[in-house]
Amino acid sequence: MGPFILKRLGVMLLTALCMTLIVFFLTNLPPNLEKLAKTQLGARITDAEVSSWLERNGYAQPMLARYGEWLGVLPGYTYEAANGTRSGRCARLAGDDGAIPRHCGVLQGDWGYSTKFRVPVTELIGERLARTGMLMFWAFAVMVPMALIIGVVAGMREGSATDRTLSTFAIASTSTPEYVSGVIFVVIFASSMVGLKWFTGSAKSAVDGITFENFTLPVITVALYGMGYIARMTRASMAEVMTAQYIRTARLKGVSFRNIVLKHALRNALIAPFTVIMLQFPWLLTGVVIVEALFVYPGFGNALVEGASNNDIELLMAVSVVAVVVVLVTQLISDIGYALLNPRIRVN
Amino acid sequence: MAKWQYDGPVLEIDRLSISFFTRLREIPAVMDFSVTVQPGEAVGLVGESGCGKSTVALGVMQDLGVNGRIVGGTIRFKGRDLGAMSETELRGLRGSEIAMIYQEPMASLNPAMRVGRQLMEVPMIHEGLSAKAAYDRALAMVEDVKLPDPKRILNSYPHQLSGGQQQRIVIAMALMSKPSLLILDEPTTALDVTVEAAVVALVKELGRKYGTSMLFISHNLGLVLETCDRICVMYSGEAVERGSIGDVFDEMRHPYTQALFRSIPLPGADKNARPLVAIPGNFPLPHERPPGCNFGPRCDYFEAGRCDAQDVRMTPVHGNDRHETRCLKFREIDWSAPPAPPARSETAEPGPVVLKMEQLRKYYEVAASKIFGGGAKRVVKANETLSFEAREGETLAIVGESGCGKSTFAKVLMGLETATGGTILLDGQEIQDIPIQKRDTRTVSDIQMVFQNPFDTLNPAMSVGRQIMRALEVFGVGGTEAARRQRMLELLDLVKLPREFAGRMPRQLSGGQKQRVGIARAFAGGARIVVADEPVSALDVSVQAAVADLLLEIQRENRTTLLFIAHDLSIVRYLADRVMVMYLGHVVEMGTTDQVFSPPYHPYTEALLSAVPIADTHVQKQRIVLEGDVPSAIDPPPGCPFQTRCRWKAEVPGALCETQVPPIRTVQGGHQIKCHLSEDWLARMEPVIRIAAE
């Protein structure tokens, strides 16, 4: 197991490096840099102003060099203007004595500065992640138990009326992306058209405090799309297990139906959905971005959207690192968990 | 439900009919089926696949699934009607009074539950035993089924045990609550022959010990002979003959039973002098059964207007004990008449040597751990110093159990793998290092292969004709499409398939027909050496003979060298000229068929011969039961590969067997044995099989 995890960690690191390089490349293409300069100085600046701004702030360096600076393996670029004011990558970290640190990259624990929100990226991401974390937590708390129950109950008697009803629900929910279910929920539960007005159609107030009214719709919307998928996986897995010969053995041993389901089938049936649940994490990210946009909730997804529309390079880099780490860590957990759940693999 | 006393038969099935219902139609699976099992009796239920024998078993268990239903007749267990019982009553019966064992031991055990818990569950449910008492019972039971180190076994997961051990656990589980009736559905089909023999011996012994009645379902007549007191032969959903083993085997009164016995290779059958008689035609599909006698269309004694006029009932055969047959003409048929004299064929004289192997070795490197990768590489010695030569027109059988390296050998010969050492000479030319992509068309078409699994041998997405024509294309036969098409039709003629099969898809063909197409494809380029990898073992008994004879006929005409890989010694004895016995990558014995099948034997051959069930009441066998399983090829024992299971090891002085690979010694007339036993000791060996005087 040890070497396996080490090897996986190595692959993860390589993946993360490749990924950040790609993001860095895309955000640092000349038109994007120009866009950045214009968001900082106003849209009507001249080309000369653009290039001088880029020069002063260190964006004119070769791209790989700046990637190195971002990583913290190369010294940060510093520009000294004729009047002695110094600008550049690490200038904002200048101490009271005016000394600018040589390196200021990820390795030094510095994630840079958000040009859009004008705060250090670490601070911004921390706050946003906490908010999105709440959303994800509740979404998972609703989605996973519901999905597993639906899947197991549907799959344990394949073809029954219960199965058909639940399967119809599950397939309908996988056909409803967040931006569709969100719209429908708002229309039904928050709009003046139906007039239920049980919940609020915006989650803006959830920043100050989560309540049942302002958080239910976003949570349900995020949970619904993944729920059907997990439920279908669970159902398929459960139905397959229920036709396995060892279930027949158990039945012909005189085990009651309830114990067949609980003791014999469940563990075998949950191995496959476990992987799926873990892999839902990255999937949920897309959902979170949509839901945060639809319900105006300033979380991580909102940071991604804002960062991308303003070409906020360091924010985007941080966002992608977080996203990639989430994806890779869940993959790792899913692999390890799969091995732990499945005795056939554990011993090999 | 508490067990109750009853003096009558344990199981009485009376005129049972079971049907499966699909959206389109009702498919009768079992019709008018009756059988009685007395206390302590073992009844064999024999028939080919699809005859409904497993459905009967599930009917007894009242576990026919959503689509299956009992549409007529009753099943009484100890006098009580199972069909009238509630689900709760049935649950009390299952596992405690009636237990079942099926074919795939691995699939029968829950992979995510320790063996111990699966065993303990039975008495805990039915007798309300505490976990401690149930554990003790399980421990005792595991000892009863002769598994080493019972505590460790109880604590392991099923996949940690070998196939033979798993089946012993399944048997232990079935006997945990001392049931009155044990149903065994092909319990040994998935096991190797020597393991099968041990499991069968165990079942018999335990059945006697606990006084359990048994319903033994099998396609193998020999196995039924060895285990059962009575037999019931099924054909296409019906029982066609029923009686004591002695009556049915020696005085059969149904044409199907007779045809079945004539189509299996018993000792004494000979491919030239006394060839097998295949049953003509095919098994009818359940919804296309003929009117009247189901066997009518394939029966030699069929009389139109009589046999197909009415439903046929079971009729008692007078003079025998409870012997019945479902035949209208059984009193008129001369049952002692020998089969119509078949066309005798000349014994083919083997020609010059075409293939020669010398000291062939094939090693594989495998990663030690599958999932987590990495780690040390280990070497599997799949073939060790293989030497033999094969002549034109000769049949060389290669015999061994799973893992003995016979398939690897075939791969190296075909060029799918290259040899690690040694040479393969085809017409004096070395080919062992030339992978198939680099071989010229001539060499490739010279050596062809017939595969084991008929359902896997043809590409399901391509029509039969196309597949044969593709082979012709690749081998460069025929210049034009039309010429190849003509040749393809001739090949279909050759394997006795109607020409319209050219346009069919493989899924429209039966197993035997697919295997014929496979043979046609192998001979498309005029193959001179054909490797047949268990070509008939997956087919039904009645089809096996026809396919085997077809292969031999084509061989005889083309003077092909046939390398026949098999684990079934009966068919080997029937069709091979020479036999090579393999064990763990080594050739342990080689000689003509007569030499190998009579003493002196290699101890492994001796055990193998004893293990093969023979469906002939006149045959007496020495019982040799091998302990344990075949060792893994990744971790073979030092010295002689067979030393871990050899019963004569004590006869060899010193630790010779444990330390040194035995030399190949030639006994007489080219008969080679790889064993440390001394020559005069070998000479004193007794024959395993004796045919008693009639």
Add this chain to the structure above:
Amino acid sequence: MEPLTWTGAIGPYLNPALGLAVAVLALSILTHAGLAIARLGGVARPGAGAAGSHAAAAAGRVTRWSLFAVLALIVIYLVAGIVAPVEAKGIIGRISTRFLPVWIALAATFALSIAFKRRLGLYGNLFDNRVGMIGFALVMFWVYSALFADVIVTHDPVGDVISGMKNKAPGTPLRSPGEGVYGYYLLGGDALARDVFSRMVAGARVVLTIAPAATLFAFMVGITLGVPAGYLGGRFDTALSFVANLVLAFPVILLFFLLVTPEIIAMGVPKYMAEVLFLFPVVFLVILWNSRFHTRPMTRNIHVGLTVLIGGWLYLGLAWDADPLGLVSIPGGVLIVFVSVVFVNSPTVFRIVRGLTLDIRTRDYVAAAQTRGEGAWYIMLWEILPNARGPLLVDFCLRIGYTTILLGTLGFFGLGLPPDSPDWGTSINAGRGLLQFFPFPPLVPAVAIMSLVLGLNLLADGLREESLKD
């Protein structure tokens, strides 16, 4: 003119019946669920089972009949809407009338398919499967809507901005309809006073052009790389699998935000990607024909030649925008959407194909082909690939649905397609701001997306069941 009601003149008669049927249906489903829970909880008590199962059977019958009633009433609404006189038609009736070509095409398709289903292979078997038939009907409804969109729409979905119709409710009459102009906005007007109904129908055309084509390309790429990765293994497999996992680890939404921007289009990135991705189908076909016919050079030359000629022409037009005949080209915005959707989908297809290949290559018929001395490409494309077609076809249907969702996502964030495009995602995006006050402009395309994806999912389910039966 009065605004239209939903059901028109038949409403007063049918609406109460529908209400009743729906109520009964809901009640019986609830009863059913209650019974199921009760039974799961009370297995231990004997006797309760029998009574419970009787009640369950009764509830099941009621459910079935009320469901039939609801469906029948809906059909009556649609049919009555078509046959009713113009002035008696409500919104549903008028919509149903507009869709008349679609209904006719659907009926013809089903009648023909059911008549010949025994001769149509897997497609025919689909008509033995209720789920599959419902899915197929939904999908074909949108396919025909896309085909006949020009006839169905009541107004120009992009150009007709009619004053006074901004954010109007469904069935609002035009203030002063000109000659030959349809008098109502059937499903209301959106924030720019365009007809929501017409935009929905026109959106089907956009979505159903891009989604299946993009999925097809993704399959070409995935198959061309996945089969050799699974069959050959080794370094090639390791490298490709790493790249596939890399793309899969990339959050889709981030990728879209980075790729689908005007700046990236200006840099020509989509063009480079298109040049690589669009090459795969041509390469795939050339290898396909060559491996099959290399033993017959004439046939091979004809096939390969035609492929290179036609494929090359399309390739020049699509990827390089350099069609010598000037017939084929894609606008930059659509191209980037197309390319990024293909890019996101290919790795998943790659993984599926690779897994299937690993499974199928152990079959005896593959070994038989090897022992005949067949080349690796022949074995991969003619022995392995055709036998993976069942699962691939199922996944193809599912993936069109997924691609539709992705397109919607792009539209929802206003990426790629022009802001006035009638596609469903863009329409939802345009309407979501005022969602709580004017729900129809975003709701209509939302329901459209859902029904199309649902149809594709059901179709995939039906196909899966039927292909497993073989």
